[in-house]
Amino acid sequence: MERDDLIVNDSYAMAAHHSEEAGAAIRKKIWFVTALLTLITAVEVGMGVIFKRSETFTWTAIKWTFIVMTLVKAGYIVLVFMHLGDERSNLKRAIIAPYVLFICYLLFIAITEGFGHLNSFNTLH
Amino acid sequence: MAGNTETIPTEVLWGGGQSPFSVTYGKMMMWFFLVSDALTFGGLLTAYGFARATSEDAWPIGEQVFRALPGLEGQYPLIYVALMTFILIVSSVTMVLAVEAGHRNDKAGVLKWLGATIVGGFFFLGSQAWEWSHFIHGAGGGFQLAKEVTVTADNGETFTLAQNEMVFMDHHFGHLAEPWSEGDANTVLTDEGGHITLTQYGKHEHSAQLHGLTLNKYVENEQHVSGAEATKLWNARSDVFAFGANLEDSEYALQQTYANFFFFITGFHGFHVFSGVVINIIIFLMALNGVFERRGHYEMVEKTGLYWHFVDLVWVFVFTFFYLI
Numbered sequence A: 001m002e003r004d005d006l007i008v009n010d011s012y013a014m015a016a017h018h019s020e021e022a023g024a025a026i027r028k029k030i031w032f033v034t035a036l037l038t039l040i041t042a043v044e045v046g047m048g049v050i051f052k053r054s055e056t057f058t059w060t061a062i063k064w065t066f067i068v069m070t071l072v073k074a075g076y077i078v079l080v081f082m083h084l085g086d087e088r089s090n091l092k093r094a095i096i097a098p099y100v101l102f103i104c105y106l107l108f109i110a111i112t113e114g115f116g117h118l119n120s121f122n123t124l125h
Numbered sequence B: 001m002a003g004n005t006e007t008i009p010t011e012v013l014w015g016g017g018q019s020p021f022s023v024t025y026g027k028m029m030m031w032f033f034l035v036s037d038a039l040t041f042g043g044l045l046t047a048y049g050f051a052r053a054t055s056e057d058a059w060p061i062g063e064q065v066f067r068a069l070p071g072l073e074g075q076y077p078l079i080y081v082a083l084m085t086f087i088l089i090v091s092s093v094t095m096v097l098a099v100e101a102g103h104r105n106d107k108a109g110v111l112k113w114l115g116a117t118i119v120g121g122f123f124f125l126g127s128q129a130w131e132w133s134h135f136i137h138g139a140g141g142g143f144q145l146a147k148e149v150t151v152t153a154d155n156g157e158t159f160t161l162a163q164n165e166m167v168f169m170d171h172h173f174g175h176l177a178e179p180w181s182e183g184d185a186n187t188v189l190t191d192e193g194g195h196i197t198l199t200q201y202g203k204h205e206h207s208a209q210l211h212g213l214t215l216n217k218y219v220e221n222e223q224h225v226s227g228a229e230a231t232k233l234w235n236a237r238s239d240v241f242a243f244g245a246n247l248e249d250s251e252y253a254l255q256q257t258y259a260n261f262f263f264f265i266t267g268f269h270g271f272h273v274f275s276g277v278v279i280n281i282i283i284f285l286m287a288l289n290g291v292f293e294r295r296g297h298y299e300m301v302e303k304t305g306l307y308w309h310f311v312d313l314v315w316v317f318v319f320t321f322f323y324l325i
Helices: A003-013 A020-050 A057-081 A089-125 B025-058 B079-105 B107-137 B171-181 B229-233 B257-288 B292-295 B299-324
Strands: B143-144 B150-153 B158-161 B166-169 B187-191 B195-200 B206-209 B210-213 B221-227 B235-242
Touching: A020 A057, A020 B079, A020 B299, A057 B079, A057 B299, A089 B025, B025 B257, B025 B299, B079 B107, B107 B210, B107 B257, B107 B292, B107 B299, B143 B171, B150 B229, B171 B187, B171 B195, B171 B206, B171 B235, B187 B292, B210 B229, B221 B229, B229 B235, B257 B292, B257 B299, B292 B299
Parallel strands: none
Antiparallel strands: B143 B166, B143 B235, B150 B158, B166 B210, B187 B195, B195 B206, B210 B221
């Protein structure tokens, strides 16, 4: 059986070509993102070393700073390195929408359910 | 459908030879795979979050567990993990440069950058092997107290330690305490006026003195205890020792879940890196043989690139949730 999907789809792969000049611009962006990701990681490590865990407001703020920095890094990796930013908006949404939902769930676990679980754990033990 | 046999022209229908997402079948399937794979990692991190919430302050602090560098004495909190992160970010960059070269049909460029990505992948795997080895062997190990003890730490503060609390040895002493606690006949303990010494006889005779012990090594308020106070703690030991970690015991936390999550999350990620390197090597060889040149495009590089970036993406989350927070 002839695989028509490959023949038809080849045109999309062919259309993804770009010129030397466009390539230079893309490379410039890649190096910028590299520098940014490295900088964020360095700041994260620095903060991890300097600030100690405790039940104060500062630690909560630091924790959220870590989460925000992580999401910024993840955003750059997905949108630039994985080129999702250059894809059609319907593909972008099909991939990102489940994650927005899932991240909401994770936060719910972390903020509400984690402590509920902790309370029942303390009651049982 | 009764009576309605109208034929719709194919160009109006979906299925008229166009992808609604304007991407190839292979690339879309790679994205769908990554979405489901990310949910697996998400599940692991959620379980980790639950486990962590139940142990509160007893959960080890990342910068106190991961602070060793290969071949160096002293403490370098998170530096090694940061180095691993940096290696992975750089290999992600070389991968995206390979994809970019592919879009220009630049075979030499693809080979150069893909080759660099493979080297980066091996560097990461090697680093992880060392980290696992260090985690498994531990940094001196510790023992549990058989009874409640009150000691004065080097900073003058007094601590009352509960029964079963862990006290940690330095790695010279712990290295000999391990065979000694396991009943090795060649390792002998001597106590001369409070100076505790362990000596291992055999081909390479060596000994280590108990100079000091550490309290709260992996949690908040780490303290060092030395001299007579350390001897007091040593004499109050139970026969429960823990050295490093395996699937049953761990010196890092009384709750075994910490070591288990470390092994499972970083192991699952490491397996992804390993399979990514294998896939990259296959694609490298295909590019070398001119398969993509004949095909007219280098989309396979882009698809494997998606997988490779995903591995980096997961590490960004593991780094934050396992090591930093």
